[in-house]
Each structure stands twice: as structure tokens, then as C-alpha cells.
Amino acid sequence: MIGRNGASHARQVRVRALGTSAMTLAAVLAGPAFAQCAPEPTVANGTTTCRGTDADGLRVTTFGTRVLVEQSATVRGAGGPAVVVRI
Incomplete structure (x- = not known):
């Protein structure tokens, strides 16, 4: 079936799916790290190292832990709190 602008229905579905996938990928990549x-x-007795941005905090539940x-x-x-110590 040919649509109003001359594109087939199958092609319109593919274009919409590609557009939706591209928007989803952009949203994921633009989100916080x-x-x-x-x-x-x-x-x-170990070391926990944090890099980037952590939005949900860190819970320390072990003895001798070093947080970097x-x-x-x-x-x-x-x-x-950003860091909670519960030993």
C-alpha cells in the first residue's frame, strides 16, 4: 500500500523504528554517567574505588575497608547520605 507521500507502509514502519531506536540511544548516551x-x-580489608558520578551512594558494611x-x-x-557505614 502506498501512503500519502508515496512511501510504502513497510518503509514507514522501518523509518519509525529507526527513529525510535536513535532517540533511545541518544537518551541513554546523554544521561548521567x-x-x-x-x-x-x-x-x-579491601579498597573500593569510585570514578565518575554515583547517584545512589555507597554503603560500607565491612571492617577495614578503604574508600577512594x-x-x-x-x-x-x-x-x-552519599556514604553510609554500617558495621
Whole structure:
């Protein structure tokens, strides 16, 4: 079937699907970068390093854990403290 502008229905569906995929990819790439606090959960007597931006905070639940937040990194709590220590 030919549409109003001369394009077939199948082609219109493909173009819309491609446009939707491109918009989704752009939204994902434009979103905030999340820190890779690793390892998370923390490890006893280990070091957890955070890079980038962490929007949900870090919970330390082990003894002897060292937390290293790199100079350009940001750790934020989701409605609470950025770093919580519960040992």
C-alpha cells in the first residue's frame, strides 16, 4: 500500500523504528554517567574505588575497608547520605 507521500507502509514502519531506536540511544548516551564503585558491595580489608558520578551512594558494611573517591568523581546519596557505614 502506498501512503500519502508515496512511501510504502513497510518503509514507514522501518523509518519509525529507526527513529525510535536513535532517540533511545541518544537518551541513554546523554544521561548521567554512573560511578563504577568497585567492588560494591565492599570487601573486608579491601579498597573500593569510585570514578565518575554515583547517584545512589555507597554503603560500607565491612571492617577495614578503604574508600577512594577519585578527584573528578562525585558520590551522591539517593535522598540520603552519599556514604553510609554500617558495621
